[in-house]
Amino acid sequence: MTIEPQVVQDLLQTARTRGATGGDALLVDSTSFEAQVRLGDVETVQNSHQKRLGLRLFFGQRSATTSTSDFSSASLRQLLDDTCALAQAMADDEHAGLPEPDEVATTVPDLGLCDDSLQQLPPAERIAMARDAERAALDYDSRITNSEGGSYDSSQGDVTYVNSHGFIGHYRASLASLSVASIASDAGGMQSSSWFTAGRRMESLQAPEALGREAARRTLRQLGARRVPTQKVPVVFDATVAAGLLNHLFSAVSGSAVYRAASFLTDGIGQKIAPETVTVYDDGTLPGAPGSKPFDGEGLPTRRTTVVEQGVLRTYLLDTYTGRKLGMRSTGNAARSAGDAPSVSPTNFFMVPGTATPEEIIASVPNGLYVTGLIGFGVNPVTGDYSRGASGLWIEGGELTYAVEEITIAGNLRQMLADIEMIGNDLDRRRRVMAPTLKIREMTIAGS
Amino acid sequence: MTQTLARPADFFDQQYGMNTTSLQRVLDRTLSPQIDYADLYFQYEVSDAVSLEEGEVKQGSKQINQGVGIRALAGEKTGYAFSDEITVPSLEAAARTAREIAQSASQSASVAVQGAQAPAHDLYAVQVAGTDIPVQRKLDLLQQIDAFCRAYDPRITKVQTSFSSVHKLVLVATSEGKVVGDVQPLLRLNVTCIAEANGNRQNGSAGGGGRVSFETFIKAEQYLDLAREAARRAVLNLDAVDAPAGTMDVVLGSGWPGILLHEAIGHGLEGDFNRKGTSAFSGRIGERIASEACTVVDDGTIPWRRGSLNVDDEGTPTSRTVLVENGILCAYLQDRLNARLMGMAPTGNGRRQSYAHMPMPRMTNTFMLNGESTPEEIIGSVASGLYAVSFGGGQVDITNGKFVFSANEAYLIEDGKVTRPVKGASLIGNGPDVLTRINMVGNDFALDTGVGTCGKNGQAVPVGVGMPTIRMNAVTVGGTQ
Numbered sequence: 001m002t003i004e005p006q007v008v009q010d011l012l013q014t015a016r017t018r019g020a021t022g023g024d025a026l027l028v029d030s031t032s033f034e035a036q037v038r039l040g041d042v043e044t045v046q047n048s049h050q051k052r053l054g055l056r057l058f059f060g061q062r063s064a065t066t067s068t069s070d071f072s073s074a075s076l077r078q079l080l081d082d083t084c085a086l087a088q089a090m091a092d093d094e095h096a097g098l099p100e101p102d103e104v105a106t107t108v109p110d111l112g113l114c115d116d117s118l119q120q121l122p123p124a125e126r127i128a129m130a131r132d133a134e135r136a137a138l139d140y141d142s143r144i145t146n147s148e149g150g151s152y153d154s155s156q157g158d159v160t161y162v163n164s165h166g167f168i169g170h171y172r173a174s175l176a177s178l179s180v181a182s183i184a185s186d187a188g189g190m191q192s193s194s195w196f197t198a199g200r201r202m203e204s205l206q207a208p209e210a211l212g213r214e215a216a217r218r219t220l221r222q223l224g225a226r227r228v229p230t231q232k233v234p235v236v237f238d239a240t241v242a243a244g245l246l247n248h249l250f251s252a253v254s255g256s257a258v259y260r261a262a263s264f265l266t267d268g269i270g271q272k273i274a275p276e277t278v279t280v281y282d283d284g285t286l287p288g289a290p291g292s293k294p295f296d297g298e299g300l301p302t303r304r305t306t307v308v309e310q311g312v313l314r315t316y317l318l319d320t321y322t323g324r325k326l327g328m329r330s331t332g333n334a335a336r337s338a339g340d341a342p343s344v345s346p347t348n349f350f351m352v353p354g355t356a357t358p359e360e361i362i363a364s365v366p367n368g369l370y371v372t373g374l375i376g377f378g379v380n381p382v383t384g385d386y387s388r389g390a391s392g393l394w395i396e397g398g399e400l401t402y403a404v405e406e407i408t409i410a411g412n413l414r415q416m417l418a419d420i421e422m423i424g425n426d427l428d429r430r431r432r433v434m435a436p437t438l439k440i441r442e443m444t445i446a447g448s
Numbered sequence: 449m450t451q452t453l454a455r456p457a458d459f460f461d462q463q464y465g466m467n468t469t470s471l472q473r474v475l476d477r478t479l480s481p482q483i484d485y486a487d488l489y490f491q492y493e494v495s496d497a498v499s500l501e502e503g504e505v506k507q508g509s510k511q512i513n514q515g516v517g518i519r520a521l522a523g524e525k526t527g528y529a530f531s532d533e534i535t536v537p538s539l540e541a542a543a544r545t546a547r548e549i550a551q552s553a554s555q556s557a558s559v560a561v562q563g564a565q566a567p568a569h570d571l572y573a574v575q576v577a578g579t580d581i582p583v584q585r586k587l588d589l590l591q592q593i594d595a596f597c598r599a600y601d602p603r604i605t606k607v608q609t610s611f612s613s614v615h616k617l618v619l620v621a622t623s624e625g626k627v628v629g630d631v632q633p634l635l636r637l638n639v640t641c642i643a644e645a646n647g648n649r650q651n652g653s654a655g656g657g658g659r660v661s662f663e664t665f666i667k668a669e670q671y672l673d674l675a676r677e678a679a680r681r682a683v684l685n686l687d688a689v690d691a692p693a694g695t696m697d698v699v700l701g702s703g704w705p706g707i708l709l710h711e712a713i714g715h716g717l718e719g720d721f722n723r724k725g726t727s728a729f730s731g732r733i734g735e736r737i738a739s740e741a742c743t744v745v746d747d748g749t750i751p752w753r754r755g756s757l758n759v760d761d762e763g764t765p766t767s768r769t770v771l772v773e774n775g776i777l778c779a780y781l782q783d784r785l786n787a788r789l790m791g792m793a794p795t796g797n798g799r800r801q802s803y804a805h806m807p808m809p810r811m812t813n814t815f816m817l818n819g820e821s822t823p824e825e826i827i828g829s830v831a832s833g834l835y836a837v838s839f840g841g842g843q844v845d846i847t848n849g850k851f852v853f854s855a856n857e858a859y860l861i862e863d864g865k866v867t868r869p870v871k872g873a874s875l876i877g878n879g880p881d882v883l884t885r886i887n888m889v890g891n892d893f894a895l896d897t898g899v900g901t902c903g904k905n906g907q908a909v910p911v912g913v914g915m916p917t918i919r920m921n922a923v924t925v926g927g928t929q
Contacts, residue, residue: 038524038724046528047545048804050515065509069532075512082510086496089583091505146725183726183847192726192847225848227924230694260501261606261642261649339511376852377841378874378926382642382651385872387691387926389843389852406850408874408926410693446693446876446926 003027003053003071005170008162011076015057016164018084022098023057024163026297028338031156035123037130038149039138045123054338057083061092067339095324098298101165103320103330105294105301112288113173115201118154126152129178129208136212137182143223144216148181148192150208159293161336167299174200175290178208180215186223191403193219193373198430200288218372221393225403227448228394234368234421235409235443236361236395239428241374242435246351248413249280250433251381253307253315254344255322255333264384264414268313274417277354280308282317284332284347291348291432297336302347305331319344350434354423358437361422363398369445370395371409384413390445407447416440456619456629457564460490464534471621472561473536478520478543479559479623482550485521485784486543489761490534490619491803494579499610500590503598506608508583515803518542521785522550530804564619564627567758568765571751572659574633578613581662586611589637589666593675597641600679603686605649606642611635613662620763628763633659634754634910636898639675643682650688650871652681653856656897658754674897681838681857684869691858691873691927697830698875698923699861701837702823703894706913709744710814710902711842711851712879713737717771717779718797718809718904719786721846728849728880729777737777738883741819744772746781748796748812754898755813755912762798762807769795771814772883783809801907811902815914819889823917826888828864834873834925835859835866849879852926874926882920890917 008025015023029051036044053076054067064086068079134150154176162168179196195215197206206214237245257263265273284302286292295301298320306314316326319334319342335345362370371392378387387410393400411419424437460466471488478486496510515532516539527549529542590609597607614634621627636657643650654677656670665671700708713729721727729737738744748757748766757766762784770778782790783798786809799810827835835858842853855873859866877885895914902911 042525042549044526044528044806045549046530046806047542048530050530050532050804052532063507065507066511068512069514070512079512086508086510086583089587090508091587093504093506148724148726190726190728190847192845222848260608261644262640262651266649339513340509341507373845375843375845375850376854376874376876377843378852378854378872380651380872382649383871385690387854387872387874387928389850389874389876389926391845391850405848406876406878406924408693408852408876408924410691410872410874410926410928412872412928444693444928446924448695448924 005160005162005168011055011080012162012164015080019059020057021060022164023055024098026054026336026338027160028052029158033126034151034153035127035130036149036151037127037134039147040131040135042127043149052338055079055083056341057087058097059087061094061096062087062090063096064090065341095321098163098165099300099320099330104165104167104299105169108169108171108294111285111292111294113171113200113292115174117202118174118176119156133178133180133208133212136209137180137216140213140216141220143184143186143220144182145185146183148183150180153177161295161299163299169295169299171294176202176205178205178211180212182215182219184219184223188224191219191222191225193222198290200290222391222403225391225405227406228404228445229448230446232442232444234365235440236365236368236370237438238370238372239424239426239435239437241371242438243428243431243433244374245438246349246433246435248379250346250349253317255316255318255326256344257381258316259322259325262382264382265313269315271313272311273313274308274311274420276310277423278308278311278420279352281305282307282333282347282349286348289348291346293347296332297334297342300330300332300334302332317344346433348432348434350427351423351436353425353427353436355425356422358424358426361424361437361439362395362400364422365395365398368395369404370400386411386413386416407445409443409445411443456617456631457627459492459617460619466490466534468561468563470536471627472559474539474543475559475561475621475623477540478518478547480547480550483520483522483547486623487519487762488621489517489803491515491616493614493616495612495614496579497610497612498583498586498590500594501608502606503594505587513802517803518546519806520546520549524789525549526806528806559623560625561621561627562625564629567628567630569749569758571749571756571758572633574661576661577615578633578635578662579615589671593639593671596672596675597639597679600676601643601683603643603645603683604641604679605644608640610638622763626763628759630758635660635662635665637671637674639678641678641682643686645686648686650682650685652678652685654678655899658752658898659756660752670897685871688869688871690929691870692925692929693927695922695924697833698920698925699827699830699833699835700915700918702890702892702915702917704838704896704899704913705836706815706896706915707839707842707853709816709915710811710913711844711853712877712882713744714811714814715844716846716849716879717781719780719782719790720809722780723786723790727846733777735777736775737880738772738775739886740775741889742772742775742883742886743770743817745770745817746811746814750813753813753912754900754910757812760796760798761800764794764796764798766796766812781809781811783807799909801909805907810904810909811911813895813912813914815895816916818891818893818916821888821890823890823892826890826917826919827861827866829888829919830861830864833861835861836873844879851879852876870927872927876924876926885920885922886918887921888919892916
């Protein structure tokens with residue numbers, strides 16, 4: 001059963017006759033495909049089709065959000081009843097409401113987010129990519145003895161957003177990714193590591209063979225990993241794990257954490273939080289990028305926002321609600337899934353890369369840690385306290401030596417930001433939160 | 449919405465026309481001579497949530513999540529298709545997609561579908577769905593908690609509370625003709641407090657619930673304990689010092705610290721990793737992996753618990769599986785596919801997040817049985833170390849066995865006494881090794897408050913953990929000092 005935007009507009013209109021003062025709706029129709037090959041054989045193939053309608057209604061400053069995947073007229077009537085009843089049971093929230101009419105997007109730019117050739121690629125060729133990638137990893141070295149498999153995933157979504165200001169916008173987006181998880185073993189035990197490539201277009205994917213070799217290379221270098229003694233040393237985050245630090249920075253500048261005083265950067269605007277070499281943008285308008293979209297989850301145009309400029313925190317990232325809570329305007333960072341009210345989310349959130357190569361950064365460290373893997377959730381957004389399980393390679397005399405594991409790295413995010421000493425030229429563009437290699441002056445390693 | 453309390457088989461028949469004939473028709477289309485096994489998983493889930501911030505209602509939401517997943521197994525291959533549309537034509541289309549995995553000819557098989565069975569257990573029969581409780585009653589509860597936390601200490605500056613209810617109907621129909629349904633309620637309360645003093649800001653949180661009715665939840669007054677815990681932790685952390693770094697003796701309190709077992713050994717004993725030989729525990733059944741004091745169990749049959757199920761998501765009755773008995777590794781946790789491929793019996797641990805996910809081996813409630821020491825004896829035995837009583841989250845690398853988990857309430861132990869609170873402590877270790885370091889096991893067994901959610905391959909499922917107080921020798925604590 002399909003649903004037309006007109007039906008959604010009619011639903012908002014009916015809500016008005018029931019006393020609603022405004023509302024919006026999101027319609028998401030998506031298909032996905034996933035294939036996994038292990039040791040050369042197809043292990044799973046998965047196909048899906050899902051569609052969901054999310055409805056948010058305001059009765060003055062009371063609101064509720066509901067969703068359904070059942071588009072029968074009886075179900076939509078029930079949805080409307082439920083939403084009206086739920087909203088009216090809520091208390092007034094003076095900050096609740098749609099964005100101002102003049103904030104809403106007037107055009108829907110084509111950002112090149114959808115590649116139809118991904119949909120047309122026959123399943124056999126998708127499976128072949130996963131198989132080739134895994135094969136390249138298994139063939140790389142005799143110590144690659146096992147595999148968690150090679151996977152090809154793709155999805156395509158149709159997003160329609162309608163609000164009672166009269167906005168109606170639509171866009172399509174695709175995404176594909178290819179990954180390999182390989183396992184290496186020797187007398188000392190097993191190590192597993194994975195590598196992936198992802199993009200909105202077929203041509204942005206790394207070739208399967210190169211991907212498989214990279215997965216194998218990263219797995220092999222962890223063999224023989226050992227612990228190191230407890231000490232304080234410089235720590236170099238490779239671009240993949242540095243993206244995790246940018247994620248923590250995003251959480252700290254997200255309006256929803258700030259108005260709850262649940263961020264270590266609460267009251268931080270205008271403060272110098274990092275060296276002058278650090279500039280961070282959120283930019284939803286980059287053509288074909290993983291976090292780009294023409295309008296946000298409340299119909300506002302996406303844009304480029306300077307979050308950190310030469311080390312100074314310039315703004316928080318906001319949707320309409322958190323903006324009003326803080327006396328500011330939305331930065332167009334509302335994300336929306338059909339079932340939930342809008343929430344603040346990054347578009348493409350990235351640190352501007354520097355000029356040093358990763359090799360030059362490693363060469364600057366006489367004795368320290370090159371981190372390539374992190375596990376655990378030891379990050380407190382309120383205080384910035386940071387302690388996570390780490391693995392990687394030990395740096396001696398500016399060179400990578402043996403592998404290390406079963407240690408933690410600890411510090412405080414506020415201090416870690418201030419201690420960014422070098423920024424790599426190797427921005428990892430695979431995800432919507434992106435970072436280059438980063439060197440932190442000093443962190444505490446806990447080990448043997 | 450009282451329809452949601454109906455028997456699942458009747459519900460899916462009345463709502464979507466999924467009677468014995470339609471189930472049989474779709475299973476016939478899924479099965480072929482090359483397909484060993486096929487199943488259908490129907491889900492109709494109603495969920496709602498309300499939250500309160502600064503004493504004001506923040507938002508309310510309600511969702512209906514319905515759909516069906518169709519799976520075809522051929523040897524080690526799985527074909528899976530899912531859709532949120534539950535009609536015979538859309539199921540037939542999905543069935544064709546799922547069976548393509550076996551590249552089989554168009555011939556179909558014939559399945560004799562039996563009438564629906566009741567599940568093997570009846571662990572959480574609630575009379576009124578949580579989602580049918582008027583929203584005002586939930587808001588009243590949150591208001592009461594909010595007021596309680598604010599009155600707890602003047603340094604509490606922010607309180608956030610939320611309450612969510614899930615009412616899930618599932619129906620599993622298999623190519624063996626079996627049809628079994630279950631009604632799975634789940635309630636969950638969260639409380640987070642922020643305390644501030646002299647420019648120092650700290651948080652404390654607590655959560656809990658289970659597969660219980662709203663009335664039972666209110667009557668048990670657990671919510672007052674959770675409110676007190678959240679407020680107490682926030683205020684406590686104002687005085688906390690930075691955690692130490694290095695190797696020391698560690699005492700874990702009872703209850704939720706059982707997350708150690710979940711991360712350090714539970715995941716490594718899931719059948720999929722062991723079939724593939726990718727777990728640090730692969731091929732080690734019968735070996736000693738812990739001191740004799742340690743017996744570890746996974747039990748999906750404890751009444752009213754968040755991690756319990758009457759049947760797993762493949763229709764297999766849940767059970768109690770002894771994973772480690774007196775230190776010896778005894779068993780893996782299995783779903784149907786991995787049990788068959790390993791020549792073992794399913795243990796009722798085949799779980800999935802929703803119809804949009806394939807089942808895989810997952811834990812239910814995982815815990816260590818009581819030992820003989822009192823908690824006081826255990827703490828008193830440590831000259832210098834760490835006492836950790838509550839944790840945030842944990843994670844494990846299955847292949848090399850390394851795990852880490854992070855304390856959100858911990859103290860130093862000095863001369864056998866609990867002294868200053870510390871913040872920012874993680875514990876890191878190696879699964880096959882860590883249980884050998886347990887040299888004292890307490891007699892104060894407790895399960896957690898009903899707070900755990902486990903993530904694996906992008907799927908989240910509710911779980912439980914439990915443990916008595918234990919002492920571990922020479923564990924690495926990852927602080928800064």
